[in-house]
Amino acid sequence: MSNTHSHRIVVGVDGSESSIDALRYAARLGKALKEPLHVVTTWTAPPIDPYLAIEWSPSEFAREALDETIQGAFAGNPPHDLTSEVLLGSAARTLIGLSNSASMLVLGSRGHGGFVGLLLGSVSAACAEHAHCPVLIVHANKAVDSESSRSSSDEALGS
Numbered sequence: 001m002s003n004t005h006s007h008r009i010v011v012g013v014d015g016s017e018s019s020i021d022a023l024r025y026a027a028r029l030g031k032a033l034k035e036p037l038h039v040v041t042t043w044t045a046p047p048i049d050p051y052l053a054i055e056w057s058p059s060e061f062a063r064e065a066l067d068e069t070i071q072g073a074f075a076g077n078p079p080h081d082l083t084s085e086v087l088l089g090s091a092a093r094t095l096i097g098l099s100n101s102a103s104m105l106v107l108g109s110r111g112h113g114g115f116v117g118l119l120l121g122s123v124s125a126a127c128a129e130h131a132h133c134p135v136l137i138v139h140a141n142k143a144v145d146s147e148s149s150r151s152s153s154d155e156a157l158g159s
Helices: 017-033 058-073 091-101 122-130 142-156
Strands: 009-012 037-043 083-088 104-108 135-138
Touching: 009 017, 009 091, 017 037, 017 058, 017 104, 017 135, 037 058, 037 091, 058 083, 091 104, 091 122, 104 122, 122 135
Parallel strands: 009 037, 009 104, 037 083, 104 135
Antiparallel strands: none
């Protein structure tokens, strides 16, 4: 299997708290590793009444949600080297495909769907198993909590 890895970190987001935390964590990694972020959300066409389809576009809705997620994650000031993309297809399959040309794939542990309380969602589990690059799965609030703990520890040590 030959992989052509580019120097970019691909981040899968769906607007969930976990994916926003993953995006923020990926930004810190990107800065440390000097690699740009490529933020992706996906959509699939749900069964819909053709009359409603005239007024609602799933791809436009996904783009708006992606833009809001990025703006919210960075308080309106995203990293300058961040790119974003909305793709048609299932999240797991699309992200696994993108992993062919990524140095790392970063995801939240739980998205908007599925069963609350599971350690991993179906997308993060599938990507962890099948991606063609390293995968980092960020649990909601864990990245923020560890940063706070580290800051508290540094203050206690007088650093």
